[in-house]
Amino acid sequence: MKVAIVTGGNKGIGYGIVKGLCEKFNGTVYLTARNVGRGEAAVAELKKLGLKPKFHQLDITDQNSLDTFYDYMKKEYGGIDVLVNNAAIAYKVTATEPFGEQAKNTLHVNYFSLLNACHTLFPLLNPHARVVNLSSSAGHLARIPGQKLKKKLSSPTLTEDQLSDLMKQFIESATEGKHQQDGWPNSAYSVSKVAVSALTFIQQHAFDADPREDLVVNAVHPGYVDTDMTSHKGPLTIEEGADAAVYLALLPINVKSPRGCYVWSNRDIVDWVKGPTPGPY
Ligand code: NDP
Numbered sequence: 001m002k003v004a005i006v007t008g009g010n011k012g013i014g015y016g017i018v019k020g021l022c023e024k025f026n027g028t029v030y031l032t033a034r035n036v037g038r039g040e041a042a043v044a045e046l047k048k049l050g051l052k053p054k055f056h057q058l059d060i061t062d063q064n065s066l067d068t069f070y071d072y073m074k075k076e077y078g079g080i081d082v083l084v085n086n087a088a089i090a091y092k093v094t095a096t097e098p099f100g101e102q103a104k105n106t107l108h109v110n111y112f113s114l115l116n117a118c119h120t121l122f123p124l125l126n127p128h129a130r131v132v133n134l135s136s137s138a139g140h141l142a143r144i145p146g147q148k149l150k151k152k153l154s155s156p157t158l159t160e161d162q163l164s165d166l167m168k169q170f171i172e173s174a175t176e177g178k179h180q181q182d183g184w185p186n187s188a189y190s191v192s193k194v195a196v197s198a199l200t201f202i203q204q205h206a207f208d209a210d211p212r213e214d215l216v217v218n219a220v221h222p223g224y225v226d227t228d229m230t231s232h233k234g235p236l237t238i239e240e241g242a243d244a245a246v247y248l249a250l251l252p253i254n255v256k257s258p259r260g261c262y263v264w265s266n267r268d269i270v271d272w273v274k275g276p277t278p279g280p281y
Helices: 012-024 036-048 063-076 099-124 147-153 160-175 188-208 238-249
Strands: 003-006 028-033 054-057 080-085 125-134 216-220
Touching (some): 012 028, 012 036, 012 080, 012 238, 028 036, 063 099, 099 160, 099 188, 125 238
Parallel strands (some): 003 028, 003 080, 028 054
């Protein structure tokens, strides 16, 4: 039995992705959420639509939760066929927390915890598994003003450790209030999503050398979507926002492209270094 997993599936785009996978994926779909009550309520909603997702608790910031989930998946299914790394946070523009704190917390969830989730769960990926990392239009390299940083982030030899070091440097700069001087943008969310995009390219390199056949990972900008994160200002429905991610989760066996790409909400592959992007959203 094939199995798909979505992190942060209780609401927003993650919920839309679970819904889309329930409709299209030939296997079991796990809606995971950090909060059991919210997760089970979301599963109950989908069941009312005649869909049959399963639920498991998963907080990507909690290594115990990740390990428990790993053990469960290993025992019940032996492997994973689809992993959608959707869970993330974003401070509102009106947030009053100091920027250094925003940088630390945003990078902690959106980059370092996503990375931990991958380190924990990638050993379970079956041949032909598909991984989708939710990036953003804010995760395009063009969002980084500093030329030296741009060069480092887009280096084809960049390693995970080097990328993580750059993110630690961003948090330090932000804490000292000199991140803009150091070439970073004034948005911790944007930096976290640039890191998710860069990580995706590194991960595909590793997949290409993996003995398991045909592992594919892509980063996706879902569009500007009507969710809590955007304070419901985005014009797209969660189903529209889920479309490209679901497409990437279901890429056929031995697909030539996209592999290790930055993919826009309309499914176009976008050049992460040179652009242009099909639109602001
Ligand atoms: P929401 O804020 O609506 O939902 C985020 C989801 O992530 C919630 O289910 C939330 O759970 C979950 N989550 C947060 N922290 C954790 C954690 N530690 N462990 C597990 N789950 C967690 O966001 P969206 O649906 O709008 O965004 C989904 C993804 O799409 C994100 O990666 C976002 O950055 C990206 N994106 C969104 C855009 C948009 O226009 N909406 C545009 C570009 C990218 P809980 O309910 O418990 O808080």
